[in-house]
Amino acid sequence: MNRSRFPAFSSWRDRLEKYPAWVWGAVALWLAGICWLAFVWNVGSVGLVDETEPLFAEAARQMTVTGDWVTPYFNEETRFDKPPLVYWLMAIAYQTIGVNELAVRLPSVVSAIALTVFGFFTLWRFGFPTPAAAEAESSIPGSRWASALIGSGMMALHPQTMVWARTGVSDMLLSGCMGCALLAFFWGYAQPARARAKSLWYLAFWVLLALAVLAKGPVGIVLPGLIVMAFALLVGKFWTLFWEVMPLRGALLFVAIALPWYILVYQANGQTYIDSFFGYHNIERFTSVVNRHAGPWYFYVLIVLGGFIPHSIHLPLAIARLRWWRWREWQQQPRQAHLGLFALVWFTVIFGFFTVAVTKLPSYVLPLLPAAAILVALLWSDRLTRPAPVSAASAAPPHRQWGWHLSNWLNVVVLAALAAGLWFLPVILGNDVAMPNFPEALRQSGAPLQGAIAWGTGAIAATVLLLRRQGRWLWVVNLLAYSGFVIASLMPTLLVVDVERQLPLRQLSEVVVQQQQPNEVLMMAGFTKPSVVFYTQRPFEFRQSARGVVEKLNQLSSTANPPESALILGLDYNLADLNLNPAQVTPLDSAGRYDLVRVDLPLTAP
16 A cells, blocks of 8 residues: 555554554554443343334334335334434344344444544544654653543443434434544644644544434534634634635535435425424424423533533532633644643533523433533543652642632542432332332342442442542542442342333233234323334334323224224223223233233123
8 A cells, every 4th residue: 555645554553563562452442341341241232222212223123114215214104313324224223133023222332332442542643642642652652541440430330321323313323423423523633734634533523423314313413513613713723623624525515425315305295394394303492392201401511410420520620620711821732732722612502502401301401411421531631641750849829729628528428428329219200100010120139239249349449449549540430339329229220120121011012913813903002102112013002191092992893994992902901991891802921011902893881
């Protein structure tokens, strides 16, 4: 290969050759280990979780059945909630490894892995803890390695990303595309002297933006666009960057990738698509409350604190240490020193955008968490690689240390609180009518106790470190405690939840497939559980009220070709509320609190 024609490859090869093979082997093991633990382990062992995941899974399956890869369908109705990229990827996975839970979640898993690996190499290349370190890199050996190892661990090992990486919906795909797009932009921005490499990274930025728009719509370009513009203004390079990112070539590439599906789906569905996707699922979600998903102004403060725990405790200090308000000083720093500032803008824009939005959901701020991981990783890298003071006079003044000590001791409090919360979890859990035995089953599994031990051990270890004035190693305790929690508590809990909540529906779905007669209608009373549509591969009529079920049955009896019976699935008390003639009801099977019955038609008075 002619290295002069491929400067990006040449640069990477030169950098890789600086380190022996065993170093990169250790890096590969680190990335494989955290990604396997966070995203891969047991990902296909748990059934689809109602209510959202089966909607995506079945819409993708319908594409493989009908051959219509333009208009998504669920339960014989169009589904315009999201663009098609996640459906396409699931459908390809179905045709590759079969129709199963792993195939449903594979796009999310791959997105999370790609974002974590790209985050590692971005921090390895540009993770200077301070601007001074970027200007005199050799004076602080290992700082970027520390940033990369800590940051990648924090990108993977926290609740929010783990949950959505293991869920077959479009949120992790959006976060992966958007996050990788922003990282690609920074790679281009931070290499002004290497024109060829810079151009390639900016083109990658536009491609990933197009994929983000195909993953979840306009937000895929609106948010990255706002982030890049705000960052360009902050560093005083707005017009320079405007032309630098190749707006004409990039826009043409973006349109070529993102626009064709939108044209095709509009041609197939007309104004119905525009009203549903753009009107309801985009504009209305921002300007009004949709599906009762409201929240107070501080909603996302709580979500980030809980979703990024335990690392979120250090986020305020990580932001404050940047001294972003000294923006004129930042403008004098070299571009490669701006990763922390870029991550702060990334975090702030997304946080502010969705705080202003009226509809609020925890998953909306998922794309800001890689930025949070970068910010906290740079903090820890700074503390870890900072030279020890040679005397008391050379140490940092007390007013610069109180935030560090407060953050560390709050970390200990949080670890202890997590341990206490898990210890008492079976006692404080509320009663779920669909799985009344869950608290006792969870207690018998030992998962809460094991989780309490993991977090409690972490709290003790953290206390010992702080008493020995070794707080810079607290990140190790956090990652180990969280890993222990995942292994000993979270995974067993997910299996218990699956057995208690979803397994009965899968079992009765198998009975439905065996028992359904020709022309027999399938109904679910009282609940909407889309998983039964996926597992039976048959359409269902969902009715929330007893009156709605009876009205639908009477309506079916008055059609030109009325069915002789209907199969109805519901909780025991839902079926009792129907007040049907017992002579017309034949029990077929039950699982958990759910019953499956056959009802003869037409209905007669009890």
